[in-house]
Amino acid sequence: MYLGIDLGTSGVKVLLMDDDQRVVASATAPLRVSNPHDMWSEQDPADWIAATDAAMTQLKADAPKAVGAIRGIGLSGQMHGATLLDAADQVLRPCILWNDTRSHAEAATLDADPAFRQISGNIVFPGFTAPKLVWVKNNEPDTFEKVHKVLLPKDYLRLWLTGGHVSEMSDAAGTSWLDVGGRCWSDQLLEASGMTRDQMPDLVEGSAPSGALRAELANRWGLPSGVIVAGGAGDNAASAVGLGTVAAGDGFVSLGTSGVVFAATDSYLPKPESAVHAFCHALPDTWHQMGVILSAASALSWFAGVAGQSPAALTQALGDTVKPAGAVTFLPYLSGERTPHNDANLRGSFLGLSHSTGTPEMTRALLEGVTYALRDNLAALESAGGHVDALLAVGGGARSRYWLQLIATVLGVPVQIAADGDYGAAFGAARLGLLAATGAAPADICTRPTLEATLDPDLSQKDSFDAGYQRFRSLRIAMG
Structure with a gap:
């Protein structure tokens, strides 16, 4: 054990x-x-x-x-x-x-x-x-x-x-x-x-x-x-060990308190000006890159408290089929931002509200805003020499199929859902405990989970979300 x-x-x-x-x-x-x-x-x-x-x-x-x-x-x-x-x-x-x-x-x-x-x-x-x-x-x-x-x-x-x-x-x-x-x-x-x-x-x-x-x-x-x-490991590196994200091209997206786009690398690839994190991995002679936003599922939890509902109730009300980009735009900078802006003073906002805006429209805007910020992260990571073939989903926000399909579509990368099981940071830590106690080879232990599903980008929605993303970026610039 x-x-x-x-x-x-x-x-x-x-x-x-x-x-x-x-x-x-x-x-x-x-x-x-x-x-x-x-x-x-x-x-x-x-x-x-x-x-x-x-x-x-x-x-x-x-x-x-x-x-x-x-x-x-x-x-x-x-x-x-x-x-x-x-x-x-x-x-x-x-x-x-x-x-x-x-x-x-x-x-x-x-x-x-x-x-x-x-x-x-x-x-x-x-x-x-x-x-x-x-x-x-x-x-x-x-x-x-x-x-x-x-x-x-x-x-x-x-x-x-x-x-x-x-x-x-x-x-x-x-x-x-x-x-x-x-x-x-x-x-x-x-x-x-x-x-x-x-x-x-x-x-x-x-x-x-x-x-x-x-x-x-x-x-x-x-x-x-x-x-x-x-x-052991920092939380994201531990999650990577739990998910078997240890070889170049392996990646995951984390929807926890913060949001992370994580890519394992087989060499050290720093590019500080991109605001991408270039860190050591938890295994010898391996590294990884991360784009990090400070508010992901925590933004949804914040809005759920304002709306008087649970986060699950808000996302379940949207169903599983992703709708085109909404008219309301959300900037998810509730506590400043890291990648790619490195600005502790950024703050969040809803823009484009009208009398017809209700809770579902604001929920969609929030999910879209966090996802656009994750797209910023992926672009920064790629500019730093990293790449991902697909993104395994992890974190509390990954329970929302709507959100995961949205991420696949906006980022243009397949999002993978692991079969039932616990592959998060605690599981990764247990794997590291096994390696330390037994001397086993990491390649034999840090395997990828069986997949329940892979969500491919919805190409029919690409133009809508490309336009939404450009509006998001323009508003971010206008807000200073």
């Missing part, structure tokens, strides 16, 4: 997988995000531990024999968060999360130093870790002086699980401190941010062992002693 632990933004999921990679059981526990000021997004790391413990306690109750047979654990987690620890490993302040954009000025200052794009292969985005530490230095100097270690969210869980300060390549690539081509910390980038290598965790590959589960937790949850904890 192998355990995957996925520390998401809205909850922790634990998943048990057997030797044949069949999901045996899973459990979840919720998390909440604090937004004390505009552009701020924080969580208390103590809540991550409490949620993980609650989910593991439930898993133990549901499948005690299976839990007792666990041989390896893999970790996945939300990326970029700055978890600041003192010399006694005590948390100094709430973790500043991936979608916190308060450090936009600090990010611009770091990005103006050519070394960051040259060495890290990426723009310094406000959501990345390095500018967060500069913000703390500028605004909370007493806290900054006490910083002994900086850990990413899942790596703080690892500290609790194993007692070690360790990270891995895919997550570390999103800090702006990693030499992504060389797969090591960059002293030059750390120094430019006021940091040192001593404040960084050790680095391992995602499929390599990073430590062993502490005896106290093994006893608490009924696990054997000496269970290996793998390096």
Whole structure:
């Protein structure tokens, strides 16, 4: 048995997988995000531990024999968060999360130093870790002086699980401190941010062992002693491992809190000016590219709250047959944007409303707006040398067949739907736990799922959505 632990933004999921990679059981526990000021997004790391413990306690109750047979654990987690620890490993302040954009000025200052794009292969985005530490230095100097270690969210869980300060390549690539081509910390980038290598965790590959589960937790949850904890992965790289998206040409589209167009690559292909992320993959000697929008299914959830309905009810009311592009246009920049605009101050809007506009029309506009932003991402990714033959769909928004057909049509790429199963980040983390515990070959483990369906682009709708996309782009420019 192998355990995957996925520390998401809205909850922790634990998943048990057997030797044949069949999901045996899973459990979840919720998390909440604090937004004390505009552009701020924080969580208390103590809540991550409490949620993980609650989910593991439930898993133990549901499948005690299976839990007792666990041989390896893999970790996945939300990326970029700055978890600041003192010399006694005590948390100094709430973790500043991936979608916190308060450090936009600090990010611009770091990005103006050519070394960051040259060495890290990426723009310094406000959501990345390095500018967060500069913000703390500028605004909370007493806290900054006490910083002994900086850990990413899942790596703080690892500290609790194993007692070690360790990270891995895919997550570390999103800090702006990693030499992504060389797969090591960059002293030059750390120094430019006021940091040192001593404040960084050790680095391992995602499929390599990073430590062993502490005896106290093994006893608490009924696990054997000496269970290996793998390096793991950032959430998108973990999802890619779960989906078998590990070879050049493999890709997926994620409709979660954020939206992602992900392409695996067999070489390092940086093009920072495109705002495409060029990161290490979770497997040795592999990389990937991502276009990232900050509001995808979260935009639908926001509108569902305004409309007083569930997201599922809104999308189900549209049916499965995609209608031509609507007269209403939605700009999905509810919390700024990354690819391709890199603008923390962008905001969302509906345009083209009339007396005849109702909830279905606004729902369609919202789905179309997010999809147009994903088309921006794919275009940027292709300009950076990446490509996808098809996109596997993953994330909560992937339950909407209407939305997936819309994505296939607007992006001009087949969208694949996996057969029933759980292939997300927790499953990918469990696969990494298997690799670390057994030394198996990644090619034998990281296979693609069986497909339920492939949605091809609806060519009869191409002209309509091309026109809608051009209107979307024009309005984006007009909005500044």
